[in-house]
Amino acid sequence: MPRFYCPLPLAAGAQVTLPPQAARHVQVLRLQPGGVITLFNGEGGEWTASVTRMGRSDVDVEIGAHTAVEREAARAVHLVVGMPANERMDWLVEKATELGAASIQPVTTARSVVKLAGERAAKRQAHWQAIAVAACEQCGRNRVPPVHAPLALADWLRGGQSEGVRLLLSLRAGSQPLRQAAGGASQVWVLHGPEGGLTAQEEDAALAAGFVPASLGTRVLRAETASVAALAVLGLE
Known part of the structure; x- marks a missing residue:
């Protein structure tokens, strides 16, 4: 139907x-x-x-x-993503919605190819939100995840979040496997960079804001792949 x-x-x-x-x-x-x-x-x-x-x-x-049917994931996973270029952000929003993302926060970073502001940012946000709606219609979700307006990573970190475990996808030594780092938390924030990743300074700023380094393995994943992989690990349990 x-x-x-x-x-x-x-x-x-x-x-x-x-x-x-x-x-x-x-x-x-x-x-x-x-x-x-x-x-x-x-x-x-x-x-x-x-x-x-x-x-x-x-x-x-x-x-x-x-x-009164619900098809939400047992764990709320919020993505904070360095926006990938071209249509890859569209793909990320669609697949993240299908996989149960609770919200999606696009951020700009030092290595971001895409930088949005003003009217252009508002149009892209509306476009991404429409993609999330269409994905919900297709996959059976009854709650549409908000796709927030793009922010500079530094601004988002200053705003912070009061609840949940904060995980930074990182290849730095000592990073825990993602599932282990999340533990039994019911609400998780996952941050990762765009093409080229976050700079060392940006990772340090995230750690200072309470993020814990976590890993999806030793391979370097594209930004949109990292989001999908994180949701598959944390959201399909």
Whole structure:
């Protein structure tokens, strides 16, 4: 059954006009009145809905039963990623969402190829958030992970986070295996650099901010591969 994100209050029996993106998808599928779809609004669970009207550019539905199903990972893994270049960040957001990332924070670092600010940063954030929504529609997640506005790594470290284990993906001597470093924590922050990695100074700043060096092995992984591998290790348990 087709699934669509509908960020509106939903309740059984309510009549709802679908948001433009969901309406376009319904029209592309050429659903007719009486057709049944699944909706989720990011607040938990999902609803069945029946198409009641197909307009030229809008679609009305009647909300049916709610199912309190959740498909979130047992451990909340938050990614803090040095943005890879070109379409690789798009790929990272899509696959990270499928693998259950709780949130994604893009950061710029000394070796970042991509540096975003102002209107350009806002457009890219909106683009990445739309990719996360589409990935949730495809994979069955009912909660959309936020893709935050890009920040300089130093600014993000100053802001900090109050809860959870902080892990820095690093090849430096003494790094613990990632799963071991995470232990039984229910909330984990994973930081890694872009192409070329973080500088020694940036790693030192992360350690000073409470991060612990952790390893995915001896091979050097691309930025987007590192995110996917970390989520596979920590999130698919």
